Amino acid sequence: xxxxxxxxxxxxxxxxxxxxxxxxxxxxxxxxxxxxxxxxxxxxxxxxxxxxxxxxxxxxxxxxxxxxxxxxxxxxxxxxxxxxxxxxxxxxxxxxxxxxxxxxxxxxxxxxxxxxxxxxxxxxxxxxx
Numbered sequence: 001x002x003x004x005x006x007x008x009x010x011x012x013x014x015x016x017x018x019x020x021x022x023x024x025x026x027x028x029x030x031x032x033x034x035x036x037x038x039x040x041x042x043x044x045x046x047x048x049x050x051x052x053x054x055x056x057x058x059x060x061x062x063x064x065x066x067x068x069x070x071x072x073x074x075x076x077x078x079x080x081x082x083x084x085x086x087x088x089x090x091x092x093x094x095x096x097x098x099x100x101x102x103x104x105x106x107x108x109x110x111x112x113x114x115x116x117x118x119x120x121x122x123x124x125x126x127x128x129x
Contacts (some may be wrong), residue, residue: 057098058091
């Protein structure tokens with residue numbers, strides 16, 4: 001049965017965050033559809049650039065929406081997760097050495113970055129443990 005306009009539906013999400021000033025971790029969760037999340041602009045990027053396999057923090061709080069590509073992200077303690085179309089990344093690990101990523105299938109990564117203004121609620125709902 002398809003969801004109606006009155007039912008809550010969700011999109012899978014993964015949140016990168018700082019656990020202290022030097023470490024990066026992640027948690028899985030979701031973002032409810034139809035929530036209005038304030039953003040002033042977005043930009044697109046293709047290719048992998050210079051940051052593949054190089055530790056780096058997020059340059060700002062932002063959503064990363066993957067349109068094409070499959071990547072493996074690694075956080076400080078060595079834990080990994082897979083990011084692919086259909087999963088929104090909420091990057092909030094803005095300090096310390098951050099995370100690394102690598103393209104796992106092919107060499108393409110098409111994505112949209114949606115920066116969040118300070119204090120804007122991303123409406124991320126953490127999965128139950």
